[in-house]
Amino acid sequence: MDDDSTQARWERRIEIPLAVASLVFLASYAVLVLGHGLPAAAREACLATMLAAWAVFGVDYVVRWRLSGQGLRFIPTHWLDTLVLALPLLRPVRIVKAYDAVQRRHGQPRLPLYGRVVVYAGLSVTLIGFAGALAVYQVEHTAPNATILTFGDSVWWACSTLATVGYGDVTPVTPMGRTIAVGLMGCGLALLGAVTGSFSSWLLEVFSREGDERPPGN
The missing domain is CATH 1.10.287.70 (Helix Hairpins)
Incomplete structure (x- = not known):
């Protein structure tokens, strides 16, 4: 039987948006690093996009923490989320977690x-x-x-x-x-x-x- 708790419902709703944010973050970072001749406005736009994606992960982390009711125990029990928040370049790994979510949603x-x-x-x-x-x-x-x-x-x-x-x-x-x-x-x-x-x-x-x-x- 599927978990129907508030935290589980939040995680099911946010999983795909987080995967999209991960891809957007990685794409913006790639453009920023490889686009040597980018104008200042384009570089600022890439940085703003990366910060926005980081903010999405920050909001998700705080919401999951509050809904879990675990206090500081949330950090070690959700180590991947903690690493993703602390190390931005690991955010694309969240796409892997979205794999099962997509399959479950479409009944595959x-x-x-x-x-x-x-x-x-x-x-x-x-x-x-x-x-x-x-x-x-x-x-x-x-x-x-x-x-x-x-x-x-x-x-x-x-x-x-x-x-x-x-x-x-x-x-x-x-x-x-x-x-x-x-x-x-x-x-x-x-x-x-x-x-x-x-x-x-x-x-x-x-x-x-x-x-x-x-x-x-x-």
């Missing part, structure tokens, strides 16, 4: 557990990688002795970092760039572990099912 069948893990991990790594590449490019491409000079360099670096390969041909040289790198490394390890664990569990389940179906004596 949900993917099996292993399929959902792969889909969520794929969406997460794409969104986090793109946001991380933007952030690193912003702080690195004008730094002295920088090796990440173009957005293409930044995307290549983000892919190798998330894949835990780390070729070392391009590396961040600024403190902020290295801080972002540490975050991407952690995300890459977590997502890789989730996919690997899910795939291993699926294989074990398949082999176990095949063993159960095998005739006795074979």
Whole structure:
């Protein structure tokens, strides 16, 4: 039976608007970072759009906090919402949470557990990688002795970092760039572990099912 509490109703209503706000935030940030020749008015418009999206997340966070009645316990129990509010570049991850909300709203069948893990991990790594590449490019491409000079360099670096390969041909040289790198490394390890664990569990389940179906004596 679906939860019909006030908090659950609020979360169902706000989930899609939050996903849209996440996309708008990421798009505005991308334009701000990559649009080197933007006039001042356009840059101010991008900043205003990003702040508006941040305000939407702030209002949602406060409303959920008040409706939960948990006090300070709300922060650790809703760690993703807390991270999204504190670290703006993680906002696109909220799009992953909207996946189930869209399926439930339209009555579409949900993917099996292993399929959902792969889909969520794929969406997460794409969104986090793109946001991380933007952030690193912003702080690195004008730094002295920088090796990440173009957005293409930044995307290549983000892919190798998330894949835990780390070729070392391009590396961040600024403190902020290295801080972002540490975050991407952690995300890459977590997502890789989730996919690997899910795939291993699926294989074990398949082999176990095949063993159960095998005739006795074979």
